Amino acid sequence: MACSKPWRQLIEKVIDGEATAAERHELEAHMKTCADCRRHFHELEEVISALQSAEPAAPPPNFTEGVMRRIERPHGREASPLLRWLKRHPIATAAAFFIVLMTGYILSLWEQAPFQAVVNGSGDIKYENNRTVVVPKGEVIKGDLIVQNGKVKIEGKVQGNVVLINSRHLMASAGEVTGDIKEINQVLEWLWYRVKQTFAHIFFAVPSESSRSLTPSRLWMAPL
Amino acid sequence: MSDHIHHLINKVKAGDHDAFAKIVDLYKGQVYNICLRLIGIPAEAEDIAQESFIRAYTNIDRFETDKKFSTWLFKIATNLCIDYLRKKKPGASLDAELPGTDGYNMYAQLAASDPSPEEQVAASEMSDWLHAEIRRLPPKYRSAIVLKYVEDLSLKEISEILDIPVPTVKTRIHRGREALRKRLVRDRVKR
Numbered sequence A: 001m002a003c004s005k006p007w008r009q010l011i012e013k014v015i016d017g018e019a020t021a022a023e024r025h026e027l028e029a030h031m032k033t034c035a036d037c038r039r040h041f042h043e044l045e046e047v048i049s050a051l052q053s054a055e056p057a058a059p060p061p062n063f064t065e066g067v068m069r070r071i072e073r074p075h076g077r078e079a080s081p082l083l084r085w086l087k088r089h090p091i092a093t094a095a096a097f098f099i100v101l102m103t104g105y106i107l108s109l110w111e112q113a114p115f116q117a118v119v120n121g122s123g124d125i126k127y128e129n130n131r132t133v134v135v136p137k138g139e140v141i142k143g144d145l146i147v148q149n150g151k152v153k154i155e156g157k158v159q160g161n162v163v164l165i166n167s168r169h170l171m172a173s174a175g176e177v178t179g180d181i182k183e184i185n186q187v188l189e190w191l192w193y194r195v196k197q198t199f200a201h202i203f204f205a206v207p208s209e210s211s212r213s214l215t216p217s218r219l220w221m222a223p224l
Numbered sequence B: 001m002s003d004h005i006h007h008l009i010n011k012v013k014a015g016d017h018d019a020f021a022k023i024v025d026l027y028k029g030q031v032y033n034i035c036l037r038l039i040g041i042p043a044e045a046e047d048i049a050q051e052s053f054i055r056a057y058t059n060i061d062r063f064e065t066d067k068k069f070s071t072w073l074f075k076i077a078t079n080l081c082i083d084y085l086r087k088k089k090p091g092a093s094l095d096a097e098l099p100g101t102d103g104y105n106m107y108a109q110l111a112a113s114d115p116s117p118e119e120q121v122a123a124s125e126m127s128d129w130l131h132a133e134i135r136r137l138p139p140k141y142r143s144a145i146v147l148k149y150v151e152d153l154s155l156k157e158i159s160e161i162l163d164i165p166v167p168t169v170k171t172r173i174h175r176g177r178e179a180l181r182k183r184l185v186r187d188r189v190k191r
Ligand SMILES: [Zn+2]
Pocket: A003, A004, A007, A030, A034, A036, A037, A038
């Protein structure tokens, strides 16, 4: 009948070539008296040598051509170098894609930006038709006035800057601006202005020279 | 040899088609045989072996040049074969454990699908018999046995290909060859 487990384990070890010389001799000695282990050992050897002697099958003819055809089939020969390059440089592709999208988005913001007027500080403004903002006579704006895609008439006072984004300034009367009048009529200028505002907002908490409120974020968000 | 392969791989990465054809020629024999021994149907084995090379080609950038290319390639092939076997017999428990030294249930079940006497005569040659028997092993034992004895790979390589630790590889080889030994004995008794 079947011999004990330790002997079977030793047989595995010897067959795997992991037994010491002493262990091999021990098994040999045992197998002289144990027919069951002897048979087990030879059967395993037989299975292994049959496995190892198997003739490898030849791959079918035109195997390589088949692979190459299947590789080339998915996309046309003309387009493949670019597609392959894009496939192989996923990060560059993603970056290029992102830049294209962002450029389109920013240009569309510039073109579609609505008429908007923001006071960064205190003071009231009024609106006239045809996208015109008025700082009424006697009114004092303490802070910046930012106008986008419109016109501005300053009849009162602005104790701060006037920022005109794609806007015109109709200096109708004795209006007064203590700060600068910044005109931003180019996409790049506009972008730069936004970047500066955003950074000022992020890093210095108090956005710009004279204004105390955090309104620039509103301006930034508005077109969204 | 490995320098030659790495040189070819770099050419493929640079977009050289012909270099990849050379790689296919170098490894098609081994990849095809792994697939054939695991799947057993020549047409299916060819299809999966070709698919393995296509996967290797499209993922060539993910191959780390400090690794052994054949291990990486055989891993792709083995995984595709195992996926194929899973899909083909979704009902059968392909990961079924082989019974230990004490269990005979599985062999009793397998006996039901034994080849007819005519088939046994046709498969009288030991290696034919053996390859038919390999195909009856659950895939996890089958893959370990094929990689070890048919492809003659080291335990470490098999462990990387199958993504299992070396001791598990050993266990699978032991159980797989023990199952084959038992079937050998049983078929001899019948004859
Ligand atoms: Zn014994």
